[in-house]
Amino acid sequence: MSQTTENTLATPVGITLERYIMRKQSEFAFATGELSQLLRDIALAGKIVNRDVNRAGLSRITGAMGEKNVQGEHQQKLDVEANIRFVRALTNGGEACAVLSEEDEEIIQTGNVNGKYVVAIDPLDGSSNIDVNVSIGTIFSIYRRVSRIGGPARKEDFLQGGRAQIAAGYVLYGSSTMLVYTTGHGVAGFTYENSLGEFFLSHPDIRIPRQGPVFSCNEGNWFDYPEFVRAFLTTCKERRLTARYVGSLVADYHRNLFTGGIYLYPPTAAQPGGKLRLLYECYPLAYLIEQAGGVAVTGADLVLDVPPTADLHQRAPLFVGSADLVEELRCKATN
Ligand code: AHG
Ligand code: MN
Ligand code: MN
Numbered sequence: 326m327s328q329t330t331e332n333t334l335a336t337p338v339g340i341t342l343e344r345y346i347m348r349k350q351s352e353f354a355f356a357t358g359e360l361s362q363l364l365r366d367i368a369l370a371g372k373i374v375n376r377d378v379n380r381a382g383l384s385r386i387t388g389a390m391g392e393k394n395v396q397g398e399h400q401q402k403l404d405v406e407a408n409i410r411f412v413r414a415l416t417n418g419g420e421a422c423a424v425l426s427e428e429d430e431e432i433i434q435t436g437n438v439n440g441k442y443v444v445a446i447d448p449l450d451g452s453s454n455i456d457v458n459v460s461i462g463t464i465f466s467i468y469r470r471v472s473r474i475g476g477p478a479r480k481e482d483f484l485q486g487g488r489a490q491i492a493a494g495y496v497l498y499g500s501s502t503m504l505v506y507t508t509g510h511g512v513a514g515f516t517y518e519n520s521l522g523e524f525f526l527s528h529p530d531i532r533i534p535r536q537g538p539v540f541s542c543n544e545g546n547w548f549d550y551p552e553f554v555r556a557f558l559t560t561c562k563e564r565r566l567t568a569r570y571v572g573s574l575v576a577d578y579h580r581n582l583f584t585g586g587i588y589l590y591p592p593t594a595a596q597p598g599g600k601l602r603l604l605y606e607c608y609p610l611a612y613l614i615e616q617a618g619g620v621a622v623t624g625a626d627l628v629l630d631v632p633p634t635a636d637l638h639q640r641a642p643l644f645v646g647s648a649d650l651v652e653e654l655r656c657k658a659t660n
Contacts, residue, residue: 340526343361352510362419363444366418371504375496388456401455405428408426415444422477423444423482425445426445427605432480440470443468450573453572460571462574465605466490468485469491484604497576507617512613538584539566540650541586542589549595587651602640612629615629622644624658
């Protein structure tokens with residue numbers, strides 16, 4: 326049988342995430358099996374959360390918990406559920422000695438004292454969109470620990486700075502579910518095949534266009550925005566750029582990654598230091614955008630060069646996306 330006949334009769338399903346990780350393992354500086362296991366754990370939790378998100382309207386898992394998280398924000402049931410799923414998967418996988426989650430004030434020690442990695446995570450991003458059936462996501466960031474192997478993880482493991490990340494990515498629960506990640510050698514995207522229960526490589530080398538037609542921000546905050554942000558947005562409108570804002574960072578970021586554009590979460594009166602969290606929102610998405618040829622700044626500074634303070638849940642302004650657009654904004658921030 327010729328290859329063409331064979332492919333017509335049975336269209337190839339492509340490369341699974343698992344096989345892709347194995348193929349790429351020579352690019353990874355550390356023990357490859359360990360990273361594979363971590364990514365596998367994240368993918369597994371992503372599949373489970375995907376299932377729960379899809380059923381959310383049916384399984385009475387939408388709605389508020391009636392409690393606030395460490396950020397003082399109202400937790401949704403899915404925030405809590407996703408947190409449990411990811412922490413459990415990383416605990417059972419054995420490679421992560423600790424997890425820092427948006428939903429928990431303190432570091433979670435997994436008990437894997439010999440694990441060499443720590444994972445910072447926003448288990449459910451875009452929680453205000455859960456109840457209205459709009460795309461949401463998960464963001465993750467991985468470091469090699471600096472604390473002693475065999476003992477508990479320490480805060481310092483999470484406070485190494487953005488450039489110390491060894492892998493980062495996100496899961497988007499959208500019209501299809503995708504896992505997009507980097508280990509510092511470009512960005513690859515995988516689409517979830519529901520019936521097979523696997524992520525397949527769908528976007529082998531994602532590059533963000535240098536320019537783009539989209540600006541994404543919550544314009545309701547316009548009167549709080551610093552002058553340089555308003556000046557930049559005014560030029561976007563003069564050039565008739567398109568406004569697109571889902572209100573789930575992962576979804577807005579993912580769209581702009583493909584179309585080109587800029588996402589902005591500037592400081593506001595309510596959040597003078599910015600709203601988004603440095604360790605599990607800004608750093609991972611900044612690392613990934615640089616790997617895709619884009620730029621991420623907090624204003625004048627590159628996000629990855631901003632040193633963390635001692636606060637694990639610190640916030641930062643975020644401007645991220647196409648290189649030319651972000652540099653244009655950065656110029657305005659500097660002048
Ligand atoms: P989270 O749901 O993890 O708390 O994150 C919400 C974030 C982010 O996803 C989104 O871009 C932003 O908050 C939206 O904020 P506004 O509603 O203030 O625009
Ligand atoms: Mn978030
Ligand atoms: Mn969240």
